[in-house]
Amino acid sequence: MSEQELRLVVASRGDGAEGVVVLELADPDGAALPAWTPGAHVDLVLTVGGDRGAGPGQELTRQYSLCGDPADRSRYRIGVLREPAGRGGSAHVHDHLREGDEVCVRGPRNHFELVPAPRYVFVAGGIGITPILPMVAAARAAGVPAELHYGGRSRRSMAFLEELEGHVLHPQDEVGLIDLDAVLGDLPDGTLVYCCGPEPLLAAVEERVAPEVLHLERFTPKDVGDPVRSDAFEVELSLSGRTLTVPPDRSIMAVLRDNGVEVLSSCEEGTCGTCETGVLEGEVDHRDSLLTPAEQAANDVMFVCVSRAACPRLVLEL
Structure with missing residues (x-):
């Protein structure tokens, strides 16, 4: 698998909301950036720590949704929420990345594509508005009926409000939580629902919407329970003919x-899609947070950072 790795500069930096910084990234020579579609994200490869002679630092890779205009190939726009309980990636962006700084960017890639439909309902919570923004704009530009319900703790914490005139806002301190029963009840035939946000919101939407019409993007992995198999299994690599044994306590990736x-990797928790690998034979124990039930049933791709075998032997396109 090949993927573009770019050296971009921070062209602009601003406050998107309370705790959210908005960066625009551009090619230092003004070259056009790779094309992307609504729902896409990029990886930022960050070196955290190690400043002022403290050593080389730790390399962290973090995924951020593109939330600008896909027609504008001059810049990528991302919104980064400071995560106090995180591992340092968002804090590094907030505290150290400034205009003119260079950053390594991989991608873009998209596992949250906007599928054509006669009508959309978008539900976003907090920083989950970022992949939804270009989707709403695309639906409007195409003349497709679409409604957006965007929730957050308060207006101060909700990013990009100036771009969301005419949509329904749900600041929790003013109106409470989004009434999902009202929003998602009696959906007209053909409606697709797209949702991104914190796990409690995603779980609540999943309870109310049929899997075949629901598209989710998770920032953290969902709980998928114990593996189907508790013993070792074999992985045959079709391109080399090698066969490897995967013990119960190791991932295929490892x-x-x-x-x-x-194999390219990034999150290593089944949320980014970087390590997608073709499956030629065998049954997969899908343990990612990306594939829909229908995509899992197709059994033709897997994410080797977390997914395993549900049979004694898999044949992978590697």
């Missing part, structure tokens, strides 16, 4: 690395 097989 075993591949141990054996010199490089």
Whole structure:
């Protein structure tokens, strides 16, 4: 799998909301950036720590949704929420990235595509508005009926409000939580529902919407329970003919690395889609937070950072 790696500069930086910084990234020579579609994200490869002679620092890769205009190839726009309980990636962006700084960017990639439909309902919570913004704009531009319900703790914490005139806002301190029963009840035939936000919101939407019409993007992995198999299994690599054994306590990704097989990776928790790998034979125990039930049933791709085998042997397109 090949993927573009870009060296971009921070062209502008601003406050998007309380605790949210908005960055625009551009090519230092003014070149056009790779095309993207609504729902796409990029990786920022950040070196955290190690300043002023403190060593090389720790490399962290973090995923951020593109929330600008796909027609504008001059810049990528992202919104970054400071996560006090995080591992330092968002704090580094907030505290250290300034206009003119260079940053390594990988992508874009999209596992949250806007599928054509006669009508949309978008539900966003907090920083989950970022992938939804260009989707709403695309639906409007196409003349497709679409309604957006955007919730947050308060207006101060809700980003991009100036771009959301005419949509329904749900600041919790003013109106309470989004009334999902009212928003998602009696959906007209053909309606697709797109949702991004914190896990309690996603879980509540999943309870109310049929899987075949629901599209979710998660920032953190969902709980998928215990693996189907508790014993070792084999992975055959179709391009080399090698067969590797994956023990119960190791991931496929880790075993591949141990054996010199490089697969692109980023989150390593089944939320970003970087390590997508083709499956030629065998049944997969899908443990990611990306594929829809229908995509899992197709059994033709898997994410080797978290997913495993539901059979004694898998044949992968590696």
